[in-house]
Amino acid sequence: MFSAVKEFGVTGRAIKNGLVTVDVIDLRQFGQGNYRQIDDRPFGGGPGMVMLAEPIIQCVSQLKRKYGDEIPVMYLSPQGRRLEQKQINQFSNLSHFILLCGRYEGVDQRALDIIRAQEWSIGDYVLSGGELAAMVLIDAVVRQIDGVLGNCESIHNDSFANGLLDCVHYTRPQSIRGRSIPDVLLSGDHVSIEQWRLKQSISRTWERRPDLLENAELDEQQKQILEEIQNEQRVMEKP
Ligand code: ADE
Numbered sequence: 478m479f480s481a482v483k484e485f486g487v488t489g490r491a492i493k494n495g496l497v498t499v500d501v502i503d504l505r506q507f508g509q510g511n512y513r514q515i516d517d518r519p520f521g522g523g524p525g526m527v528m529l530a531e532p533i534i535q536c537v538s539q540l541k542r543k544y545g546d547e548i549p550v551m552y553l554s555p556q557g558r559r560l561e562q563k564q565i566n567q568f569s570n571l572s573h574f575i576l577l578c579g580r581y582e583g584v585d586q587r588a589l590d591i592i593r594a595q596e597w598s599i600g601d602y603v604l605s606g607g608e609l610a611a612m613v614l615i616d617a618v619v620r621q622i623d624g625v626l627g628n629c630e631s632i633h634n635d636s637f638a639n640g641l642l643d644c645v646h647y648t649r650p651q652s653i654r655g656r657s658i659p660d661v662l663l664s665g666d667h668v669s670i671e672q673w674r675l676k677q678s679i680s681r682t683w684e685r686r687p688d689l690l691e692n693a694e695l696d697e698q699q700k701q702i703l704e705e706i707q708n709e710q711r712v713m714e715k716p
Contacts, residue, residue, distance in 0.1 A: 478608045478609075478612070479499065479501045479608070479612065481612060482499060482612045482615050482616060482619075483499055483501075486616075487616070487619065487620055487625060487626065488615060488616055488619045488620075490625075491619050491622065491625045494624075496619075496622055496624055496625055497619050497622060497625070499615060502536060502540075504528075504532050504533065504536055505532075506536075507531070507532035507533075507535045507536045508532055509529065509531065509532065514529065515528060515529055515532045516528050516529060516580075516581055517529055519582060523582075524582070525581050525582035526581040526582060527581065527582050527583060527584065527585055528579060528580065528581060528583065528584040528585060528588070529585060529588075530584075530585040530587050530588035530591070531588075533577065533584060533585075533588040533592065534588055534591055534592060537550055537575060537577075537592040540575055544573045548573050548574060548575060549571060549574045549575070549595060550574070550575045550577060550592050550593065550594045550595065551568075551574060551575065551576050551577065551594065551595050551596075551597050551614070552577040552579065552584065552589055552594040552595070552596045552597070552607070553576060553577070553578055553579065553597055553598070553599070553607035553610035553611050553614070554579055554583065554584075554596050554597075554598060554607065555598050555601070555602070555603050555604075556596060556598065557595075557596035557597040557598040558595075558596065558597055558598065559597075559598050559599075559600065559601070560597050560598065560599055560614065560617075561637075562617075562637035562638070564597070565614070565617045565618055565621060566621055568614070568618045569618045569619075569621035569622055576607075576611040576614065576615070577592075577594060577607065578606055578607030578608045578610070578611050579606065579607045580605075580606045580607070597610075597614070598610070599613050599614065620632065637689075639693070640689060640690075640692065640693030640694065640695075641678045641679060641681075641682045641689065641690075641693060641699075642678060642681045642682045642685060642686060642689070643678060643681075644674040644675070644677035644678040644681065645677050645681075647659075647662060651663070659673065661673045675698070675699065675702060676702050676705075676706070679699060679702050679703050679706060680706045683703065683706055683707070690703065
């Protein structure tokens with residue numbers, strides 16, 4: 478599964494350029510008995526299987542011997558704290574971390590306690606396993622690492638980079654099926670273009686994710702634009 482991040486796109490290129498390493502470890506290597514068992518039936522009954530504690534503890538111990546006792550372990554699960562850009566930025570400053578992907582019904586809680594795992598979710602929906610969630614986290618972290626993206630502008634303008642959603646984008650041709658692009662984008666006036674983009678970004682955030690604006694630290698110019706947008710809306714709502 479991990480060839481998606483190891484071989485393709487931005488993450489694949491970052492790995493090829495030696496900016497980041499992603500090692501995938503098959504827990505079955507630490508499995509028990511002839512069948513290399515890594516799961517068993519849940520105590521108390523119920524459907525599904527639970528991942529055994531011992532293979533996980535042994536695997537993490539081996540990695541701690543290699544990378545140091547303090548290496549953070551993150552367990553991906555829908556029960557975890559929801560990941561946001563803020564945490565992704567923090568993770569991108571870590572030299573190493575371990576991602577534990579659960580399968581089946583989950584992991585024996587004692588393993589999570591012993592390895593002192595942080596539990597993280599990528600959203601309020603359930604995936605069949607932690608691997609896709611881990612890949613989401615890897616992609617989001619890797620693109621924050623210096624030198625990974627060609628034009629470093631690109632992360633500064635990302636949605637969430639400044640607590641706001643990204644603005645709208647247009648490319649050629651100038652007109653499609655009778656729809657043209659806003660004139661300001663053809664004006665060549667970079668100050669006006671930046672202001673227009675900021676207003677777009679704030680008004681999108683206000684319409685789609687007002688919750689983000691409650692926590693965003695807006696500067697004076699941004700506050701003023703938000704007020705302008707709110708006033709324009711009030712005028713439009715008047716009968
Ligand atoms: N594993 C299954 N669902 C998940 C989710 N929403 N986030 C992280 N890991 C998961």
